[in-house]
Amino acid sequence: MSFTGRSHNCLNNPAQIPGVHKQWAQHLRATIGDVCAVTSYLDEAEENRIHIFTSQNKEGVVAATVGLMGINQSRQPGKEIYSEVLMDQRGHNERIANILSTIAFYIIKDGWKIAPGVIFESMVEMFVPETRLPHVMFVSPFQWDGMSRVLLGNRTIHPLLAIPISEAESEVAKRNQGQDLEALWERQSVDVFDWGRISSV
Numbered sequence: 001m002s003f004t005g006r007s008h009n010c011l012n013n014p015a016q017i018p019g020v021h022k023q024w025a026q027h028l029r030a031t032i033g034d035v036c037a038v039t040s041y042l043d044e045a046e047e048n049r050i051h052i053f054t055s056q057n058k059e060g061v062v063a064a065t066v067g068l069m070g071i072n073q074s075r076q077p078g079k080e081i082y083s084e085v086l087m088d089q090r091g092h093n094e095r096i097a098n099i100l101s102t103i104a105f106y107i108i109k110d111g112w113k114i115a116p117g118v119i120f121e122s123m124v125e126m127f128v129p130e131t132r133l134p135h136v137m138f139v140s141p142f143q144w145d146g147m148s149r150v151l152l153g154n155r156t157i158h159p160l161l162a163i164p165i166s167e168a169e170s171e172v173a174k175r176n177q178g179q180d181l182e183a184l185w186e187r188q189s190v191d192v193f194d195w196g197r198i199s200s201v
Contacts, residue, residue: 023152041101050104060090090193095127117178133164166199
């Protein structure tokens, strides 16, 4: 579990976010817009920190990690893939940042790897025990043009979107690296940004 540190404006406090991380926050601000902030989150031992960008409007909130891009996500020797994680929710549940920072700490501290179709179990359930969508699956962002591959200086990152999914949906997702579940969502016109939705399976 994590807790919130100090929140600061995403562009006016450059000392709070170093170098390429600040460029990522600026890219998020330019792409997503609305009212944004960056908040520092610490793990329980206060030994690890992750910044979480949030952007809110009347429709909902988008959150994104700022600082995972230094961790190689590739499972193949000699290959490097760098990423950041986004979450998008219709509505304004403040627990979105806690969920996202917890995902980040599993990546930072435990070496968990992310890729399209990968599932992290119980991430939502930790903070929203009443949820029907306890897990998350990572997919390529599709809401914004140019977000699936972002060039920041000499660093290329491939952001991923973490979508809450049900237990039954996770079983479908495991069969074909998430592609069967994404196809099912498309056929049913599922609003994956509605965290209160019923399972598509």
